[in-house]
Amino acid sequence: MARILRFTIAFVLGFAFLVTASSAQAAQAARADGTVARTAVAVRVLRYDAGRAAEFRSAVDQAAQIWNSGVTNVRLVAGSPADFVVLADNGWPRTQPTSLGRGTVWMGRQATAEGHNPLRIAAHEIGHILGLPDRRTGRCTDLMSGASAGVSCTNPYPNAAEKAEVERNFAGFAPVIDFGRIYTESPEAVSP
Structure with a gap:
């Protein structure tokens, strides 16, 4: 049971990391001149x-x-x-x-x-x-x-x-x- 719980927690944390990283990439898509890189934004x-x-x-x-x-x-x-x-x-x-x-x-x-x-x-x-x-x-x-x-x-x-x-x-x-x-x-x- 402990092994399943560790796997579940690792999966949830990994998924949360991916969501956070993709949000950060979208935010970084904004350029210094105020334009937005069109490919990085959903x-x-x-x-x-x-x-x-x-x-x-x-x-x-x-x-x-x-x-x-x-x-x-x-x-x-x-x-x-x-x-x-x-x-x-x-x-x-x-x-x-x-x-x-x-x-x-x-x-x-x-x-x-x-x-x-x-x-x-x-x-x-x-x-x-x-x-x-x-x-x-x-x-x-x-x-x-x-x-x-x-x-x-x-x-x-x-x-x-x-x-x-x-x-x-x-x-x-x-x-x-x-x-x-x-x-x-x-x-x-x-x-x-």
Whole structure:
């Protein structure tokens, strides 16, 4: 019996060592310049439920594909149980990330009624779920500038810095977003 117990303990300790070593290797994959070595990081799959996104369902699915084509260590797939839920309502678009990759997105009709692009909104709001904060730069090339870029901006693609930040977030670095906070795109939030 003692021999089986020693073997079991050795096996558990060996397995724990392997898991710890692989986590350390993934963390070391981050380079000094802030980029992430793409081969050393495992892909984290996030499931989303857009079943209650109404007319925004297609935009949400397209936004997920945009993120999937832009980053390598996280993959968004429709399914359940969901890590994040997307809902449609009549307010302004907003997101409440509860932890990295988890939370609730509201696709608000008020913004689209004023001319904002639904695909850009969906990609932006998913950016919050992926750990990105609002950056009200007013530049259309910055996805996380959100509504500050104006209604003429239809760009739904994250820029290189935004993609790299998501890669870092899912490689184990601490995101700069405040979990539990509701990020909203209302004009009051956009005003300086």
